[in-house]
Amino acid sequence: MPPDTSPLPRVAVIGLGSMGFGMASSLRRRGLNVTGCDVSADAVARFVAEGGQGAATPAEAARDCDVVVSVVVNAAQTESILFGEEGVAASLPQGAVVVSSATMDPDIVRRLAARIEAGGWLYLDAPISGGALRAAQGELTILASGSAAAFAKARPALDAMAAKLYELGDQPGQGAAFKMINQLLAGVHIAAASEAIAFAAKQGLDLRRVYEVITASAGNSWMFENRVPHVLDGDYTAKSAVDIFVKDLGIVQDMARSAKFPVPLAAAALQMFLMTAGSGMGRDDDASVARIYARVAGARLPGDDATPESSV
Incomplete structure (x- = not known):
C-alpha cells in the first residue's frame, strides 16, 4: 500500500x-x-x-x-x-x-x-x-x-x-454515557480517599506511612494514589477542581433519577463535594474534600491552618 x-x-x-x-x-x-x-x-x-x-x-x-x-x-x-x-x-x-x-x-x-x-x-x-x-x-x-x-x-x-x-x-451520546460511569466511580473514589486520609489524621497516624501502606494494600485505588499526595503536601492548587465533580455527579444524579435507578454512593459523594464547594473551595483541587472531613472532625491535615488541633 x-x-x-x-x-x-x-x-x-x-x-x-x-x-x-x-x-x-x-x-x-x-x-x-x-x-x-x-x-x-x-x-x-x-x-x-x-x-x-x-x-x-x-x-x-x-x-x-x-x-x-x-x-x-x-x-x-x-x-x-x-x-x-x-x-x-x-x-x-x-x-x-x-x-x-x-x-x-x-x-x-x-x-x-x-x-x-x-x-x-x-x-x-x-x-x-x-x-x-x-x-x-x-x-x-x-x-x-x-x-x-x-x-x-x-x-x-x-x-x-x-x-x-x-x-x-x-451514535453520539454513547461516549458520554461511558464517561458518566467513569465519573461516578471517580467521584466516589475521591470522596472515599478523602474520608480515609482524614480519618487516619483523626487517629493520629503518620499520614505518609498511611499512604505507603495503603498504596501497597488491597484498599488502594487510582484516586487514593493520585490525590492523597496533594493532601500530604498541603497543596490544593487545582489540577481537577471540586466544582468539576459537583457538575459531573450532578449529571449522574439527573440520569439516575430519570432512569429510576438508585445511586446512593454517588449521592453521598456529591454531598461532600457540595459541602466543600459551599465552604469556598470549589475552585481548589478536588482533594480538598479531605479538608472538609478534617474540619468537621477536628483533625489536622498538613498545611491546612483552618483545621483545629486534633483531639487525639
Missing part, C-alpha cells in the same frame, strides 16, 4: 485550559496546523508563543478548519462556542468534524449532535480522561462515539491526542 500523502488537517482547539492547552500542544507537535482560542487572551498568547496560531473567537478559529476540538467545561459552554454569537457554526466549512470533549448528559450530546449534523457537519462525541499531564504528552484516553465518517475525519487529530482511543458506538 502506498504511503498516505493526504495533507494533514487544519485543527482549531476551543478552550486552552489545563486540558485543552496540552491537547493543542500535542496536535502541534505532530505537525498539524493548530489554531487555539480561549476567553483568556493570556492563554492564547502563551499558545502563540509556543508556535501555534491564535484566534479571538471560535468563528475565527474554525475558519477553513477540518477539525474543531471543543475542550470547554460543560454543555452550556459547548452550545455557546458552537452556535452562539461568533460561534463555530458561523464559519466552519461543510463536511468538517466537531470533536466535543466536555462531560455532558448524553441527551444533551444527542441534541447538539443533531444540530451539527443538520448543518452539514460531522459530530464526534469524545469525552476525555487522563488529566493535564497526559493531555500535554498526547496520552489521553478518549471515549468516543459517532459515525464512521466522523471518526475518519478526526482520526489524525485523535491519534495525536490519545494513547487509548475507545470507539464505543456509531
Whole structure:
C-alpha cells in the first residue's frame, strides 16, 4: 500500500485550559496546523508563543478548519462556542468534524449532535480522561462515539491526542454515557480517599506511612494514589477542581433519577463535594474534600491552618 500523502488537517482547539492547552500542544507537535482560542487572551498568547496560531473567537478559529476540538467545561459552554454569537457554526466549512470533549448528559450530546449534523457537519462525541499531564504528552484516553465518517475525519487529530482511543458506538451520546460511569466511580473514589486520609489524621497516624501502606494494600485505588499526595503536601492548587465533580455527579444524579435507578454512593459523594464547594473551595483541587472531613472532625491535615488541633 502506498504511503498516505493526504495533507494533514487544519485543527482549531476551543478552550486552552489545563486540558485543552496540552491537547493543542500535542496536535502541534505532530505537525498539524493548530489554531487555539480561549476567553483568556493570556492563554492564547502563551499558545502563540509556543508556535501555534491564535484566534479571538471560535468563528475565527474554525475558519477553513477540518477539525474543531471543543475542550470547554460543560454543555452550556459547548452550545455557546458552537452556535452562539461568533460561534463555530458561523464559519466552519461543510463536511468538517466537531470533536466535543466536555462531560455532558448524553441527551444533551444527542441534541447538539443533531444540530451539527443538520448543518452539514460531522459530530464526534469524545469525552476525555487522563488529566493535564497526559493531555500535554498526547496520552489521553478518549471515549468516543459517532459515525464512521466522523471518526475518519478526526482520526489524525485523535491519534495525536490519545494513547487509548475507545470507539464505543456509531451514535453520539454513547461516549458520554461511558464517561458518566467513569465519573461516578471517580467521584466516589475521591470522596472515599478523602474520608480515609482524614480519618487516619483523626487517629493520629503518620499520614505518609498511611499512604505507603495503603498504596501497597488491597484498599488502594487510582484516586487514593493520585490525590492523597496533594493532601500530604498541603497543596490544593487545582489540577481537577471540586466544582468539576459537583457538575459531573450532578449529571449522574439527573440520569439516575430519570432512569429510576438508585445511586446512593454517588449521592453521598456529591454531598461532600457540595459541602466543600459551599465552604469556598470549589475552585481548589478536588482533594480538598479531605479538608472538609478534617474540619468537621477536628483533625489536622498538613498545611491546612483552618483545621483545629486534633483531639487525639
